[in-house]
Amino acid sequence: MNHATETSRGAIWLATLTDHAPALPDYPPSVRVVDAPLAGDIARYIAVLPDPENRFTRARTGEIGLVEGWQLARAVQQVVAEDRALPVKRPVVAVIDVASQAYGRREEAYGIHQALAGAAGAYAEARLAGHPVIGLIVGKAMSGAFLAHGYQANRLIALDDPQVMVHAMGKASAARITLRTVEALEALAATIPPMAYDIGNYASLGLLWRTLTVAQPDTPSTEDVAQVEAILQAALADIRLDPERGLASRLGAPHRQASAKVREVLQQQW
Amino acid sequence: MSTIQELLQRDSFIERGARSRARALLDTGSMRELLDPFCGLGSPWLPQQGVTAQADDGVVVAKGLFEGQPAVVLAIEGGYQGGSMGEVGGAKIAGALELAARDNRHGVPTRAIILFETGGVRLQEANLGLAAIAEIQAAIVDLRRYQPVIGITAGTVGCYGGMSIAAGLCSYLVVTREARLGLNGPAVIEQEAGIEEFDSRNKPFIWSLTGGEQRFHTGLADAYVEDDTAQIRATVTGLFVRGVPRQHRSDQAGHFLARLSQVDATVQATPDTVRTIYSKGDAS
Numbered sequence: 001m002n003h004a005t006e007t008s009r010g011a012i013w014l015a016t017l018t019d020h021a022p023a024l025p026d027y028p029p030s031v032r033v034v035d036a037p038l039a040g041d042i043a044r045y046i047a048v049l050p051d052p053e054n055r056f057t058r059a060r061t062g063e064i065g066l067v068e069g070w071q072l073a074r075a076v077q078q079v080v081a082e083d084r085a086l087p088v089k090r091p092v093v094a095v096i097d098v099a100s101q102a103y104g105r106r107e108e109a110y111g112i113h114q115a116l117a118g119a120a121g122a123y124a125e126a127r128l129a130g131h132p133v134i135g136l137i138v139g140k141a142m143s144g145a146f147l148a149h150g151y152q153a154n155r156l157i158a159l160d161d162p163q164v165m166v167h168a169m170g171k172a173s174a175a176r177i178t179l180r181t182v183e184a185l186e187a188l189a190a191t192i193p194p195m196a197y198d199i200g201n202y203a204s205l206g207l208l209w210r211t212l213t214v215a216q217p218d219t220p221s222t223e224d225v226a227q228v229e230a231i232l233q234a235a236l237a238d239i240r241l242d243p244e245r246g247l248a249s250r251l252g253a254p255h256r257q258a259s260a261k262v263r264e265v266l267q268q269q270w
Numbered sequence: 271m272s273t274i275q276e277l278l279q280r281d282s283f284i285e286r287g288a289r290s291r292a293r294a295l296l297d298t299g300s301m302r303e304l305l306d307p308f309c310g311l312g313s314p315w316l317p318q319q320g321v322t323a324q325a326d327d328g329v330v331v332a333k334g335l336f337e338g339q340p341a342v343v344l345a346i347e348g349g350y351q352g353g354s355m356g357e358v359g360g361a362k363i364a365g366a367l368e369l370a371a372r373d374n375r376h377g378v379p380t381r382a383i384i385l386f387e388t389g390g391v392r393l394q395e396a397n398l399g400l401a402a403i404a405e406i407q408a409a410i411v412d413l414r415r416y417q418p419v420i421g422i423t424a425g426t427v428g429c430y431g432g433m434s435i436a437a438g439l440c441s442y443l444v445v446t447r448e449a450r451l452g453l454n455g456p457a458v459i460e461q462e463a464g465i466e467e468f469d470s471r472n473k474p475f476i477w478s479l480t481g482g483e484q485r486f487h488t489g490l491a492d493a494y495v496e497d498d499t500a501q502i503r504a505t506v507t508g509l510f511v512r513g514v515p516r517q518h519r520s521d522q523a524g525h526f527l528a529r530l531s532q533v534d535a536t537v538q539a540t541p542d543t544v545r546t547i548y549s550k551g552d553a554s
Binding site: 070 | 309311313365368369393395398399400402404405432438457468485518519521524526527533536
């Protein structure tokens with residue numbers, strides 16, 4: 001058991017929500033897959049964890065690399081294949097604490113975009129097949145890593161906490177690409193909600209189903225866990241009642257009016 | 271090799287803008303643009319940052335026929351803001367794909383072609399671009415159950431960021447020699463990992479690892495074409511004839527994990543090692 005792996009937020013929340021049930025054996029240390037109850041029935045919980053010994057060095061601190069992308073895909077596809085004939089499909093819970101995708105030469109050379117497509121595609125297929133997919137953001141949900149692990153969920157839930165962060169790119173890189181200083185970027189982020197890094201601004205975009213505050217996000221108490229379990233159960237019930245298998249429930253927020261307007265006009269002109 | 275005469279006669283696809291590319295792909299006279307620039311739906315976020323909003327937000331939604339069958343072409347204009355995906359442009363692509371999938375559920379066999387010429391998320395609209403890309407990915411996976419979704423990366427911008435993941439979800443991907451396909455842009459990798467890891471100024475190095483020719487020879491693209499409008503159109507026709515693949519590339523986790531287990535991660539990747547490892551066993 002590696003310290004960095006076990007003390008990540010993703011690992012801690014995965015362990016507590018599954019009551020420390022054993023992980024499936026044939027996955028690497030960076031992708032932990034646990035089958036455990038949710039609202040009385042078995043669900044599949046998945047988290048990406050830091051692995052300081054990852055043979056791909058650019059994916060050692062919780063990034064999603066080549067292997068992580070394809071292993072996430074495998075973990076989700078397995079559930080879809082096993083439940084194919086069942087009328088009621090198993091829920092999938094993505095516990096999200098992902099620093100970023102892996103940035104490296106090997107990653108680009110071997111097609112990390114395709115590995116992440118494997119993961120995103122598997123989650124989307126699970127959702128379309130009728131599996132309730134819930135994304136629980138407990139830490140960072142960054143860029144391509146979030147697209148691969150969680151962004152395809154029927155419902156997204158986030159802890160309201162300063163360490164919880166959703167964004168398309170880290171500040172230093174975003175400043176370089178947009179030809180701004182980090183200070184200028186931060187000044188814009190303060191007034192333009194989609195550019196902000198904090199979860200409050202993100203919530204104003206209407207992409208989250210719920211946010212919730214827990215007392216100890218790093219070391220969840222019994223009450224914290226009960227609270228999160230209750231919201232996961234509520235999300236599950238909400239998905240089961242909803243005939244919609246797409247992502248339409250994310251539309252409608254005041255800060256995302258154009259997304260709804262575009263669809264309205266497209267439909268008229270189609 | 272092309273002769274000078276052939277080069278002079280060739281109808282370049284790359285030199286066309288997004289609207290012209292869409293028109294050239296659809297059956298002659300069949301194109302109808304939806305949410306065209308006269309609808310005036312540009313980015314609500316760019317003017318606040320001192321950036322001019324283009325009236326189509328850099329995305330052309332072109333409905334029409336392809337070989338007589340209903341089709342929609344989603345063409346990204348690489349010349350505007352690097353083809354970046356903002357809220358409006360992203361919603362145009364996602365919304366059109368959603369309607370195409372709905373058509374299929376109602377018995378109308380609408381197909382889609384996506385022209386990827388994009389650096390990925392528009393950082394000025396950051397989280398709304400990322401959200402739109404997630405919806406584009408969702409819609410591709412939905413639509414590809416009914417009809418092949420064909421992606422084309424012609425160049426010269428290439429296809430990066432979250433949109434490279436979208437390209438990886440397409441049923442078939444067409445590339446030219448000018449195309450580049452990768453998750454992280456060279457400047458971002460250099461910023462995050464250092465110049466030793468990735469030199470963003472070394473063009474031959476970038477193309478040797480992520481260029482269209484390499485992607486085709488490593489099974490990460492399905493067709494490698496000249497910069498020739500007629501050839502690209504004929505290639506798309508052939509890919510639609512193939513139909514929905516038995517297994518999409520993004521569904522081949524077992525195949526790719528087996529190949530990756532053979533990678534010696536202690537040494538840097540070279541174009542040749544990638545070709546050797548990815549040519550073992552057929553990716554299709």
